[in-house]
Amino acid sequence: MKIEWTPDLAVGLDVIDDQHKELYRRIDRLMEACHEGKGKEVVGDTLKFLEDYVVTHFTNEQQYMQRFGYPDYDVHKRNHDYYVNNLKELKNILAEKGPGVELVVKTNVMVIEWLNNHIRKMDTKMAAFLKDKI
């Protein structure tokens, strides 16, 4: 099954939507590699991409939320911090054990949860609020 960004996920800010699309493409690439039995070859690249991505992307979202006084900012920011910390743990596993099955599975769990819960639920909620402000 292809992991694909769909227009119902649009936040309405090009910069954020482009970042989300890129995330979907990256995760699709990882899932595709896993189906071909090549997850271990791609997972390191995925984590490297996410390391920069979380800083830029989460900062962008947080700036918009703060600028427009989003009431659920704290909850949303805490959820961002959760992914940042989760990513650190994955990087530690990569450094200590290398790109094995454990790393591939834990990375998959995190990114799928990120798409399904964070982007699909929290980011669309944020978008509904920002829609009238921008």
Ligand SMILES: [Fe+2]
């Ligand atoms: Fe977010």
